[in-house]
Amino acid sequence: MHAKVALIIRNLRQFGGGEKDLITLTEGLNKVGIVPDIFSEENTTDEEMLHYFGKKIQYTWKPFSRPRNILLRTLAEILLPHPLKNKLDNYDFVYDFTNKPPVLRNSKKYLKYIYVIEDKRVLDRSFYRKLQYNFYTFLTSLGIKKFKKIAPGIINVTQSHYIQAEIKEKTGIEVPIIYPPVDIHAFNANVQKKSQVICLGRISPEKNQLFVLKLAKRLKNEQEKEIISFYIIGINDDKAYYSTLRSYKNEHGLENVHFITNASRKEVKDTLAESLYFISATQDEHFGIAVVEGIASACVPLCHNSGGHKEVVRDNSLLFDDLDDAETMLENLLSLNKDDVARLQQKLQKHIAQYNENVFVSKMIAYLKSETQTK
Numbered sequence: 001m002h003a004k005v006a007l008i009i010r011n012l013r014q015f016g017g018g019e020k021d022l023i024t025l026t027e028g029l030n031k032v033g034i035v036p037d038i039f040s041e042e043n044t045t046d047e048e049m050l051h052y053f054g055k056k057i058q059y060t061w062k063p064f065s066r067p068r069n070i071l072l073r074t075l076a077e078i079l080l081p082h083p084l085k086n087k088l089d090n091y092d093f094v095y096d097f098t099n100k101p102p103v104l105r106n107s108k109k110y111l112k113y114i115y116v117i118e119d120k121r122v123l124d125r126s127f128y129r130k131l132q133y134n135f136y137t138f139l140t141s142l143g144i145k146k147f148k149k150i151a152p153g154i155i156n157v158t159q160s161h162y163i164q165a166e167i168k169e170k171t172g173i174e175v176p177i178i179y180p181p182v183d184i185h186a187f188n189a190n191v192q193k194k195s196q197v198i199c200l201g202r203i204s205p206e207k208n209q210l211f212v213l214k215l216a217k218r219l220k221n222e223q224e225k226e227i228i229s230f231y232i233i234g235i236n237d238d239k240a241y242y243s244t245l246r247s248y249k250n251e252h253g254l255e256n257v258h259f260i261t262n263a264s265r266k267e268v269k270d271t272l273a274e275s276l277y278f279i280s281a282t283q284d285e286h287f288g289i290a291v292v293e294g295i296a297s298a299c300v301p302l303c304h305n306s307g308g309h310k311e312v313v314r315d316n317s318l319l320f321d322d323l324d325d326a327e328t329m330l331e332n333l334l335s336l337n338k339d340d341v342a343r344l345q346q347k348l349q350k351h352i353a354q355y356n357e358n359v360f361v362s363k364m365i366a367y368l369k370s371e372t373q374t375k
Helices: 017-031 046-053 070-079 127-141 161-171 209-218 239-251 265-274 289-296 323-334 338-355 357-373
Strands: 005-008 037-040 060-063 093-096 110-114 155-158 194-200 229-234 257-261 275-280 300-304
Touching: 005 017, 017 046, 017 357, 046 265, 070 127, 093 357, 155 161, 155 357, 194 209, 194 265, 194 289, 209 229, 209 239, 209 323, 229 265, 239 257, 265 275, 265 289, 275 289, 275 323, 289 300, 289 338, 300 323, 300 338
Parallel strands: 005 037, 005 093, 037 060, 093 110, 110 155, 194 229, 194 275, 229 257, 275 300
Antiparallel strands: none
């Protein structure tokens, strides 16, 4: 297939869900003979990509710089055109994986993968981000379109029913869903399980690992309760928050809690494979790739009853509202016999088949094929 393709992401060195989406699509493009250009503020290395994602891809990095100072960046966004505005015209197709408004607003060769319109998790913990969001919303209400995240003149796609509903509520527009990619068959579901809980995700306040430590404290060395280990695994994205977690662990003597930071893809998969339980305490999770990976590894998930969790884990007995709920539900899981656990695992794994990364790649590339065939 011959096509000149660009992909846009804010920072290739974030190693999160958005980067995984882009890297998986790039791998798919490589398989059909396309080496895309990737525009991002920072590049990564082949070694880092293999370490965190277990993938090696071919692409050309195209740096675009913006001010690092938040105030200067905001002023640039308001007063200046986007730095890529005049660089995308020569491409046959563009995929945008940023959470910013689209660079182009009237082009069917431009696909915007929308993660969220109003990211409450970020806005609730950052006064500046909330102020910026409210100001941009005000400018949009005055008819300034450059700050609108939805542009009817491009291809808009989102990642879950939860975000689809948010977009519909705020804009009146219903956009199609392409679920984020998970290489379901790459995970080992046949390892002898240990009675341990894994929490997987970027170590950052919105991921709420402190909740997991509080749960671990409740299940520590109480005479009539089984002692269970907790493994908190993730990229150390917020050193101050990680320090808070370490201090809480030490203060309460939580020997049943173990941190693995900046783990390789192999370490993640191995720990998932041997863990019987998975927990996500993130509120309003946009989708929950890590939860799907846990289920693919035959972990039984326990998740906060909000956001994308509710469509990934469709079982009220596995969705908690608060710490008391989580404690009761985990104790109930610990009391299940092997046959009940096996039935639960099979039910969950059947449901996640729709999240296979091959489906993601084929649906995303279908937009490219449709556009290039109509030329």
